[in-house]
Every structure is written in C-alpha cells, then in structure tokens.
Amino acid sequence: MKHKETTLTKTLAIILNYLDGNLEPDSNVVNYQTANDLKEKLDLTLPDEGVALEALIPIVESYLNYSVRTGSTQFFNLLFSGSSIPGIIAEMVTSATNTTMHTYDVAPVATLMEIELIKKLTSLVGFKEAEGLMVTGGSNANLIGMLCGRHQVLPEAKLQGLGNNQLVAFVSDQAHYSYLKAANLLGIGIKNLVKVKSGVDGKMIPAALEAAIQQSLSEEKTPFFVGATAGTTVLGAFDPLPTLAEITRKYGLWLHVDAAWGGPVLFSEKHQHLLAGSELVDSFTWDGHKLMGVPLICSAILVKQKGLLSEACSGGGTDYLFHDDENDLYNLGTKSLQCGRRVDALKLWLCWKYYGKKGYDQLVNHLFDLANYATEYIRRCDNLELIAEPQFLNICFRYIPKDEPLDATGLDQLNLDIRNRLFHSGTAFVNYAHYQGLVMIRLILANPELQKTDLETFFHNLLNAGKLVESVKG
C-alpha cells in the first residue's frame, strides 16, 4: 500500500514537471529518433517475471523523454494540442473508478453527465428532440452517421442485408478519409462514395453535388447520403450547409456533417456563422478532443431524429446486460455499437465546467485572432507565400527562396526539407500536405496557450531553416 502511494505520488511529480516543460522556451517539441534508433535505446521487451512497482518510474521517465510534446507551443501538427488540467484530473478519476457505460447501474454519474453533454451539444447544433452518444472517434461518428442514413433509406438491410441495392453516398473531394472506410465497412463500396468537386476555397460545389446525384439516379442507383464537412483537414473549409440541405431535402437524402474540427465555432458568437444551417443536417460529428482541451478520445454522434440511432445501431436482444427496470431510459448501451464503453463523459464534462461556454467562446476567438496574425505575417514576408485564403485555424503556406527561383519539384523538396529540419531538430512540429499539385506547410492553431510571440518564434525558426536548407543546396 505504501509503495502504491509513493509510486503514484512520484508519477504525478514527474508529470507536473513534464507539463511545466511544455511552456519552457528551451524545451524541444520532440527528441526525435528513428524507429530503429529508438528500439536500440529502449528495452521494450516484455518479461516473464514481473517487476516492482517502483521499477515502472524510470520507464515512465523514458516514455516522457521520447514523447512528442503535443502541448508545446511549437506543436502545430495536428487538429489538437496537449490536454488541459481538468482533462488530466478526469482521466485519473476515470481510470481509478474504471467502469463501462453500457448501463446506468454501473456508471450512474457518468451516464447522467453524458446525457447532459448530449443535451448541450444538440442544443448548440440547433436540434430539438435529438439523441446522441459518445463514440470512439470522429471516424466512428461519421460511420454511424452513414449507418443512420443507410438505415433510413433501407431499414430492411439491418435484418436482410443490403441485397442488390446500389447505394451511393456523396462527399467533397476534401472530405476526411473516414468516409471511405465507412463506405467499405457498410458494404456500400468505396466506388459508390462519389467525391464531389470542391472550389478553390475547398468547399463542396452544390451544383456539382446535384449533378452527381442526378447521374447516380440516371444509372438507376440509390443515392442516400451526403457527408458534408465543417472544417476540412487541409484547408479548414466549411461546406455550405443551407444549400446542401435544400438539395438533400429535394432528393430525400440523409445529410451528415463531419464537424469534428469545426464544431466548436458554435461556441463563438463571432464565428458561428461558419456553421450556419447546422440545425438542418440529420446527423453531426462532434469531437471534444480537438479544440476543447479534452484528452483523446472524446467524440459524439448527434442525430436529429430521436430513436433512429438506437434503431440503426442496436444488435437485437441480449438480456444478460440490459434488464428492463426503472433506469432503463438511462441505459445508453442500447444505442451503442460498443459493449464495454469507456467513460469519456467525465473529461468533457469537467473541461466544460472549468472553461464554461464563455471560456470556449473566448478560446475560439483567440485562436481566430492568432490565425489572422499568422496570415498577415505570411503576407508581409517576402519568403513566404499563402497557398489558400485561411477560413479557419488552418494556415496553408510555403517558403519561397528570394534570390534564386526554383522549379516546382525543387520548391516542393525545399519545403519538405524545411519541415523535416524543424521536426527532426525538435524546433517545431508542423505538418505538410499536398494541395493542387504542390507541397505546402499546414500550420494548425489549436493550443489554448498559444500567443503571438510563439508564432513569431515559429516563423523565425522556419525562415532560418529555409535559409540553411537553401545554402546547403546552393
């Protein structure tokens, strides 16, 4: 018992120290090692004989030493950054009270918290009599959205299978790849997921959608689902929901929106217009682990038509778990594709309590301000070129040499080299993407601790790396 207390206390001290390091200017964002090097440095083999509890401490220390500091203000790589203290508190409690969410009886408080969260989220979206559930990720929520759409158009598929129906789904060419996986899983087939053209702004073109729907009808197929995106992964584009909703209503299709990245704009009075028309969709993917300071995974699927989620997802009777009783309404497992389901509600609930709706409003506005600042910085700098007009918290740009112009391939390679130099040296972790045939750097602003000076540091380091790479090549 003493060992338990000492080891947990020591772990917490190490973690506190690690977290402080995230904001220290001289901490590297990563102590980069190739997989082969890291395998030599760490002994990760698992023993026959166990070890003492205290022997886990040096392992935790190595783990932290080689982990990526996602909470560093020089981490711009993914659509999330670090985690908040309420999130960490929640995960400590969640692991110590380890339970599953399938029935109220084994997770009473977490169940009520999840119900409250779903109520709040559906109300933000503008749904009235809706239902929803926390699921295993944004990809999973998109899958369930498509499943609900399939169930609406072909309810008999649940029992009989798809039969010879050629269902067709539509997403933009900028949509997340989880839609492809969903089309595969659901038996629809990836070729029956039509990628509708987007404009230069990355938004789905409604006329192209309608043409694609008519094309599939003319081929005697069954269009059933449009998967819109609010905040695409590369450009941060928001598809025009009101126009898409008119089209889906006209043809009787299910309209889902993947707002895993963009959803939290609904907190901001200033920026919620980006998600105008959210109340018109049939289902909605929400990620708490992206802009809300909640550790992964924290996702929800929200469905406007009450009852449909349970109908589409339930597998049919099992009575060893679900007993009709006075708490039956609260047995969330009946809506779920999972049996054992982790408590993800406590962490979102505690974060929300801590920040409040207003705190999230401020956070979103703060990040938008930084996005403007970064954009202006790029515009002012001769060595940097904006690739697309930023619409959200994704800033896509590239480095351009001032003196000696490079051809397209050379420019791509130069930007790759700069990005890798920043990453491998631990100076900054930013991602790149291919867009319209060229390589660009994708700067994502998701860290609530981020300040203008951090952006200045980033650009300063990037410009230096650019000069260095140029000089090596020159």
Added chain:
Amino acid sequence: MKHKETTLTKTLAIILNYLDGNLEPDSNVVNYQTANDLKEKLDLTLPDEGVALEALIPIVESYLNYSVRTGSTQFFNLLFSGSSIPGIIAEMVTSATNTTMHTYDVAPVATLMEIELIKKLTSLVGFKEAEGLMVTGGSNANLIGMLCGRHQVLPEAKLQGLGNNQLVAFVSDQAHYSYLKAANLLGIGIKNLVKVKSGVDGKMIPAALEAAIQQSLSEEKTPFFVGATAGTTVLGAFDPLPTLAEITRKYGLWLHVDAAWGGPVLFSEKHQHLLAGSELVDSFTWDGHKLMGVPLICSAILVKQKGLLSEACSGGGTDYLFHDDENDLYNLGTKSLQCGRRVDALKLWLCWKYYGKKGYDQLVNHLFDLANYATEYIRRCDNLELIAEPQFLNICFRYIPKDEPLDATGLDQLNLDIRNRLFHSGTAFVNYAHYQGLVMIRLILANPELQKTDLETFFHNLLNAGKLVESVKG
C-alpha cells in the same frame, strides 16, 4: 501554475483514499440511487461561466461517492474488476502526453510498445507471421474479424460494395451480441447470422454448425465466417476450436474467435488447454481490460495472415497524414478503422511489465481456484443450486428456499429480489441472466484481490438476503 499542482495533488490524495476504500470491509460496493434521485442530488448542468480549478474537487468527490466500486471484492457483476496501479499510472501519463497512434512520428514509444504487445499476443495465440492492432473494444475486434472474413471471400466488396451476394456467418447461440451488430454494420444482415445450437455446456455443437453451413449452401448462399467464442458471457464456455477449424477448412470459411473473456487462460500452463487450437483460427479478439488489470478500453484484433488487416481496413490514400518515409512500417494508422486513436498500449505494456507473464499465470490460476471454492460452497449449501457445471470463472447458480417450495415464476422472482436487495443495499453487485428459461445469478470472478473469505462474505450475505426476502413474501 500553483493551482494546477495543488489541484492535481489533492485529486491524487482523494483517489488514493478511494482506492483504499475498495478493500475495506465496511465500504459499500455502491451508494445506490435511482437516476431520478441522483439527478436531484447532483447539479450536473453545465454553466456559461467557467469555474476555478479548485472548484472541480468537490465534483470529483461526489463522482466518487456515487460511483460503483468495481474494485471492491464484492463486485462480481461484469467481466472485469477495478483497475491496477500500473494501469492508473499509465492513464495519468497517457492523458498528460495526449497524442494519437496514427503515425510513428507523433507516438514513437507507444507505437513500439504496441508492436511489442502484438508480437507477444500473437505468439501466445500461436500465430507466426501475424499482424494485429489495438482497437476500440472487443465488439470492435469481432467486427474487424468479420470484416477480414468478408474481405477474404469477397475482396471486390471493398470497392464495389456487396452486390447481390448473400453472405452467411455462423456463431453459437451463446455468442456475444456484438456479432449481431457486426452483421448489421457490414451489410450482411442479422438474419444471415445463423445462431448454431450449443450443448448444455454452452459450447457450439460442431455437427449443428456443419448442418447449418450445408443448409446455406443448398439455398445458394455464400457461407464465409464462423465466429467462435472462448469464454461465453453467461456460462464461460469455450467452443471446440480444433473441430471447428476442420469444418471451416473443409468449406473455406474464415474462423474467428472472440476470446475477449477467455484469452488470458493462455498465460496459464494449467488452463491453456481450454484454448487448444487457438493457432488454427484466422483472427482472434483479445481484451486486456478484462483479466489483466488494465483500465477500459484495451482490446486487440490479431490476424494470422499478414497484410490482410491493412487491406481489409484501409480506406485508401490520404497523404496529409501518411507520408512515405523511413518510419513508414511503423505507421499503425494504415491498419486502422480509426484516424485519431488513443494510446492504449502504454497501460497494457506497463501492466504486463509489472505482473510479468508469470504473474498473469498465477492470477489466472488463483481465480480458477476461487471458482472451484465457490462451486464447492454452492454444492455444499442446501439453499443454493448450481445451474451449470462451471468451466471458467463464471459461476451460475440460484437460491432455493429450503422449506416452502416455489413454482418456477416464484423462484425466478425470488432470485431477482435477492440480487436486487444485495445491489441496492450496496452489499454486493452481482448480475443475473436468463438461461434455459430460468433466472440465475451469475457470479464472475475477475478481481485479483479476491480471497476465499470474500466469497464466504458474499454467500453469507446472499443467504441472509434470501431468508429476508422469503420472510417478507411469506
């Protein structure tokens, strides 16, 4: 910063106190409240204005106060119990280093740990050149097993959809309900999941399986998948894998085994015979969160044929995340149905390091010994009746009044009342199930701290509850 340290330290102190309470004889397993009562007791509404970090402490205290003590030695309700200290340490670190498992670059150590774990698990199962991945639960692993089977028989479905193929899958009538959900999701249809009869021991009857396969062939359908179970949820039965494998080989079907509950018998030299033939299956569901002291969720899918998992699951190209580079082999996201994927490897790795293979061997043997003890106790007691011969850690029995015999309905109700009285009073949390038309109590032994005296306490309380319920009714 000071607040952060104080609040996290206070949280840890509260958690340590809570954990100590799990093993105190006078702690109730639950402070039971109906959902309506609990809603009145707790204010779970979410505010517009945030609160101070310290204000989360009383919320954590209420959360713990109304949580079910799954780590109590009177918690026999589900196929897991509590969580271990290494598991809690891991979750603290995981939340503080919050990252995703899709590429090596953002989760270097966790990726190598996951690869090591998969190697260990596949070797326990007896696979040679296998692959595997940590997934979002046992249900999800069963789904992926069925997806691999579908991909093997009908690889064109990934791109083209199922078309007019009538795929048929087979499980026993004791199998987990996740197979139903998988048949729905994959477009196969629940009616095309044939429930093969099991014997009184709860094991699938091979002759019945073969008859069912032949029946589906005679209907010109396409049998493709057998989902066996190692450790059924109700009786803890293990399907006879060697015989099933002969049949699936004969007809060219995919053989999956759901060993979410039974898998860890492979650690035990004494009991691994229950999973004899595990190396003959094509895919295998492993849950770390059931018998290994790992907090939920910790599951893996293991696939014998290398390459098939990635082929069946990948959605097709996305280059904003997966860049061909020197670490490409280590980018586990290419095998996954998820994009953002939580680090579940650290907790299983740390638990394994702590217990060692031998520790798990001892744990499994210890729980089997207790299962024997409970069985003998029931046999010796006039008021208790064993419903099925225990094969694993599930003890199914019921209370029988000694003096005044009851009819079937009365006996069912009496057992329900006893179970609910134990639960609502917080004395013990044990589940019940319907089996062969009667209600029985299902005692699950999964807590590593469990001792014979705890079982004596449980039976003592159950017998008292029985007498009390009888006297109230009498």
